[in-house]
Amino acid sequence: MTHPAQLTSYRRILLLTDGYSTPFLAKTAISLLRYRTDDVVGVLDAEHAGQDAGELFGAGHGIPVVDSIVEGTDAVFIGIAPPGGKLPAAWRPTIIEALTRGIDVVSGLHDFLSLDPELTAIAEQHGGTLIDVRKNNEKETATGQPFREGCLRIHTVGQDCSVGKMVASLEIQRELSRRGHDAKFLATGQTGIMISGEGVPIDCVVADFVNGAAERLVRQNDDHDIVLIEGQGSLSHPSFSAVTLGLLHGAAPQGLIFVYEVGRREVKGLDGIELRPFRQLIAAYENAAALRHPCRVIGIAMNGRKVSDEEAAAEKARMESEFGLPVCDVFRDGPGELVDAVIALQQELQR
């Protein structure tokens, strides 16, 4: 489902994270602070009101944390992605207040606000709109037919959930564009859709149509020279591997960027379940992708948010030597080496 004009039209977005302002839970808010900085007017979290968003989240410097809806807000974005996908009950009055003031509400939750009779009635009465970015009506199965030959498909895949696949995709796409390439970011999750204004909420598609939805997203964009398809979950994630493989097979990439977080040992949200070794995971991705289309991992994006610069540099050197691939922390090092790898693959495939 695409929301072309509307989602990117907002210029005074209030991010709602009230009571959930942790890096894991508020990852939607943090990404919007980072990639739509100029469009965000504030972050609503009563507990932290008065602080600066940059201080609280490490992104969005100069944007205030507030305790009520800011005058002139044109949309309230639900800034969290809780595992269950439900609206916190305590947030209902704020949603109602926004709608009563005619303000649009944008949500990426699994529980659709637009199916709530009370909220839709208020929205209708006051002229606001409820947008559920995860709502979709994908009902086409994948065809397995080839994409346009000149379209290079790069897909980010991960060691786990929430390791930075979207960020790596966006940073690589932006650097490719800066260098003059025709590259497009293709969002597959609620946050990516809120940032780019379009995409497919792949984890909310009915299972039989997951591959088909991913295929359609790529086919509608295969006029671009390069597409960066945002990854989801992990092939080894006990809860979300169905989403990951459907996306991998629907998008049929030629190149993969493997994304991981330095120091992570266990599956996010599932205590006591160890992550698989990198070598096993990389082989699993390459073998699974090859069932659909020839493909290989061309680079590694390491997320070093929890380690010092020194530790990050040592890790980068170690990983490069172990895997013989370019390794970047896209925030510390920039995505340059990964972009070089993308271009090298493009040239190889054109020969």
Added chain:
Amino acid sequence: MTHPAQLTSYRRILLLTDGYSTPFLAKTAISLLRYRTDDVVGVLDAEHAGQDAGELFGAGHGIPVVDSIVEGTDAVFIGIAPPGGKLPAAWRPTIIEALTRGIDVVSGLHDFLSLDPELTAIAEQHGGTLIDVRKNNEKETATGQPFREGCLRIHTVGQDCSVGKMVASLEIQRELSRRGHDAKFLATGQTGIMISGEGVPIDCVVADFVNGAAERLVRQNDDHDIVLIEGQGSLSHPSFSAVTLGLLHGAAPQGLIFVYEVGRREVKGLDGIELRPFRQLIAAYENAAALRHPCRVIGIAMNGRKVSDEEAAAEKARMESEFGLPVCDVFRDGPGELVDAVIALQQELQR
């Protein structure tokens, strides 16, 4: 979603295949003819009326093909599984007639009959029930937590769609029961649910909850010594691999039965896409399963419906020698050798 009592309570089922009586499209009807023979009163297909179901489908000998709803019918079952999942428009009058006569209608289509206002109004007025076996409200993510240790989980996986995974699961379960083992068949598709009266319509679950739905199905049944989990799609199917992997990881089997059809070369329904070699597929299944739980292929079910007895015997010998595994055509040879392999794995894991 389970439909415990209701689906198995019908004793005079009319199967609707009107105009779609081919082995591929009518596979739901054929399986009901085979596994609920005594509960089927007729097959409705005007074109073939007067024939015997056994003659038309190779199953259900003695059951008539008719051109209208049989007197005393207690349920009309939609007997087809079209790839798109939509109700053929020409069938609407028959559905309406059944409901008007107070007869229940059971459907496995993706398009839910119970969401059709006209049909639900008629059903309500005349006391019939519309049952969509694919309808579900699965909303729990998988936990990845272990199952009861004494529960052996055997899962059928395939070369492709429609190769006989459900049939192999059912035949193995029945033979295990005949030998006195506590074994249960766990349905994951519409036909299996119509046969056994319960299960999870896994291909119609929202992507984020596919693994979770499979895990819940197994956990609710892990008091049994052996569960036979019906497989879906194929890990290499361009359209349905998401379903296949979610089921594999949710069910976390210790043993797999690999199912294929002798002579099949291309992916069903996708012309021109070649199937992958057995060796690559078997490795792919074992490696993918191992990301979640130690597991290996313990036997091969070959579907020899299109070849002679001689060709089948030669194929069986060739495959046994190539893979060093028991190979059965469960209809020709019976499932005995696969059942032996299941018991051997059970003993190995108990040591």
